[in-house]
Amino acid sequence: MIYIVDHQDSFTYNLVHLLSNFDKVYVSNYSNINYSELRKSKVIVLSPGPGEPKNYPETSSLYKKYKGKKKILGICLGFQQILYNENGKIVKQKKIFHGHQSQIDILKSSKLFKGLKSFKVGKYHSLKLKEPFKSKDIFITMRCAETKTAMAIENIKKKVYGFQFHPESFLTPNGKFIIKKILSA
Amino acid sequence: MKRNLYLEKLYNSNKPLIIYKVKDGYNLFTDFSEKIKLNKNKLNNFFKKIDKLKRPSKKKVKDIYIGFFGYRLLCGLIDVKKIKQPPITFPDGAFYKPQTIIKIRKKITIQSNLKNYQNLFKKQTFATTNILTPFKVNLNFEKYKKIFYQFSKNIKEGKTYQIKICTKYSNKSKIDPVIMFWKLMKTNAASESFMIRDKNYSIVSCSPETLIEKKGQYITTKPIAGTMRKTKKTNLTKALYFFKNNIKETKEHNMIVDMERSDLSKICKYNSVKITKLKFVEEHKHLYHYVSEIRGKLKKNITTKQIIKSMMPGGSVIGCPKISTLNLLNKQEKDNRNIFTGSFGYINSRLDMRFNIIIRSILNYKNKSEISVASGVVIDSTPKKEFNENYIKAKSLLNLF
Numbered sequence: 107m108i109y110i111v112d113h114q115d116s117f118t119y120n121l122v123h124l125l126s127n128f129d130k131v132y133v134s135n136y137s138n139i140n141y142s143e144l145r146k147s148k149v150i151v152l153s154p155g156p157g158e159p160k161n162y163p164e165t166s167s168l169y170k171k172y173k174g175k176k177k178i179l180g181i182c183l184g185f186q187q188i189l190y191n192e193n194g195k196i197v198k199q200k201k202i203f204h205g206h207q208s209q210i211d212i213l214k215s216s217k218l219f220k221g222l223k224s225f226k227v228g229k230y231h232s233l234k235l236k237e238p239f240k241s242k243d244i245f246i247t248m249r250c251a252e253t254k255t256a257m258a259i260e261n262i263k264k265k266v267y268g269f270q271f272h273p274e275s276f277l278t279p280n281g282k283f284i285i286k287k288i289l290s291a
Numbered sequence: 292m293k294r295n296l297y298l299e300k301l302y303n304s305n306k307p308l309i310i311y312k313v314k315d316g317y318n319l320f321t322d323f324s325e326k327i328k329l330n331k332n333k334l335n336n337f338f339k340k341i342d343k344l345k346r347p348s349k350k351k352v353k354d355i356y357i358g359f360f361g362y363r364l365l366c367g368l369i370d371v372k373k374i375k376q377p378p379i380t381f382p383d384g385a386f387y388k389p390q391t392i393i394k395i396r397k398k399i400t401i402q403s404n405l406k407n408y409q410n411l412f413k414k415q416t417f418a419t420t421n422i423l424t425p426f427k428v429n430l431n432f433e434k435y436k437k438i439f440y441q442f443s444k445n446i447k448e449g450k451t452y453q454i455k456i457c458t459k460y461s462n463k464s465k466i467d468p469v470i471m472f473w474k475l476m477k478t479n480a481a482s483e484s485f486m487i488r489d490k491n492y493s494i495v496s497c498s499p500e501t502l503i504e505k506k507g508q509y510i511t512t513k514p515i516a517g518t519m520r521k522t523k524k525t526n527l528t529k530a531l532y533f534f535k536n537n538i539k540e541t542k543e544h545n546m547i548v549d550m551e552r553s554d555l556s557k558i559c560k561y562n563s564v565k566i567t568k569l570k571f572v573e574e575h576k577h578l579y580h581y582v583s584e585i586r587g588k589l590k591k592n593i594t595t596k597q598i599i600k601s602m603m604p605g606g607s608v609i610g611c612p613k614i615s616t617l618n619l620l621n622k623q624e625k626d627n628r629n630i631f632t633g634s635f636g637y638i639n640s641r642l643d644m645r646f647n648i649i650i651r652s653i654l655n656y657k658n659k660s661e662i663s664v665a666s667g668v669v670i671d672s673t674p675k676k677e678f679n680e681n682y683i684k685a686k687s688l689l690n691l692f
Contacts, residue, residue: 114614115612116550116554117553118553119553120552120553155615156451157615202447203542204669204670205453205541205543205544205545205546205549205669228545230452232446232448232452276545276549277545277549
């Protein structure tokens with residue numbers, strides 16, 4: 107089962123439908139976690155949402171509790187939530203691309219998407235990861251072709267993954283393929 | 292339209308009356324056997340009533356509830372609180388059960404459960420439109436700009452990705468809603484137009500936006516995001532070219548498409564939600580709209596309440612993400628929206644339904660007419676352009692006075 111922690115976003119159910127191609131999905135609000143369902147889940151997905159990671163201390167403690175124990179995937183705010191808990195700084199951007207379809211480059215650091223060069227994806231983020239970002243085990247694996255902003259992270263050992271873009275958006279034609287790679291990793 | 296004595300009598304009477312645009316004409320509803328004034332506490336009872344609609348009936352006019360949900364009621368349904376606003380005096384919502392339906396197509400046909408429906412007029416009244424004060428707008432450009440920059444800041448902070456600023460025009464006036472509605476339909480017969488005339492209020496609307504069309508297990512929504520002003524030099528092709536090549540309009544539209552996909556996905560079967568028409572242009576009297584159509588197959592055992600709760604208030608007139616944007620709006624707005632960005636429509640005995648988003652509407656209540664309009668702030672908006680967009684949206688209605 108996949109457990110989606112919803113941050114009251116208006117895209118969450120696109121994610122539910124996308125993930126339902128692969129497994130049973132359970133959704134709850136971030137402030138109302140059903141721990142018996144969560145314990146049964148193999149994967150935890152941290153949903154997109156408004157605001158910034160520090161607004162969601164419940165999600166931060168959930169991440170710390172389950173990191174390394176379950177596979178964790180963060181999307182947009184969820185991606186930032188992971189980085190925030192890994193001592194990354196989340197900052198405002200000069201140029202914002204809400205609802206924009208962008209080209210992103212897959213870096214050599216990516217193990218999951220090895221051999222692939224780029225994707226077209228939908229973006230909705232106001233904030234971004236401040237760089238340089240240093241981590242022992244989390245690698246930035248994709249970047250926006252235009253702005254070079256960090257777009258994906260992988261930590262194969264701890265099974266932590268994240269996308270700043272939205273695989274569930276209709277602007278991401280390969281969303282299903284991208285999710286499949288994460289779930290089968 | 293041909294003269295019809297019954298209709299003329301009906302128009303000139305004081306009988307409550309509802310008109311709703313359909314594809315090839317208009318449906319008129321009257322002789323209401325029931326009127327339900329809605330508020331937060333009565334909402335659950337109303338939905339229980341709806342569930343009981345689905346019973347076989349031999350009546351000529353099958354059971355149907357037609358009416359509206361106001362904005363505040365819809366916020367309450369998804370647990371968004373309204374604050375800082377004066378107490379509401381206008382009903383939160385109202386639904387009517389008609390016994391007589393008049394279908395105006397090339398021919399006029401009348402169906403009624405009442406034998407003597409032709410003679411049910413108590414008195415003749417000749418309401419006329421009477422304007423007592425000129426229209427005033429609740430936000431001047433300076434005030435608008437202030438709100439605009441506050442919301443732009445909220446976008447940069449990630450609290451919202453798109454948010455609609457609402458402005459309200461109001462005057463003191465009495466109106467004859469029937470005459471006003473038919474006058475409006477001559478120039479702007481938008482697909483979701485409707486009129487309600489009740490004893491103490493009336494609504495005249497040329498709404499272009501379908502929020503819910505449910506037939507059997509299928510549900511469709513047609514969000515509008517994107518407006519272009521019409522001039523002598525513009526046409527449909529040019530409008531499509533403008534929208535396609537305008538990055539700001541495209542992004543604003545994409546966001547709404549993804550949000551509506553998600554709203555439908557709450558109540559639809561996995562993988563059944565599809566964009567059936569992506570980005571087409573609809574032409575209106577003073578403007579062009581950029582529209583998409585999204586459709587899904589409902590999960591089994593989904594109730595009417597669940598459908599309303601997932602889809603309303605319609606996201607395209609609020610912004611995105613819905614809940615946090617509604618909270619920002621309600622914190623800022625000092626006036627009640629009343630009917631504006633609520634939904635008008637019907638639920639019938641098959642539990643099929645059609646609901647619009649109440650925009651481009653005149654609400655007349657206690658000798659006051661109000662017209663509310665909204666336009667979106669996204670990261671690339673400019674206050675002047677959005678302020679003007681609000682004006683062109685109100686124009687066809689202001690011209691009626």
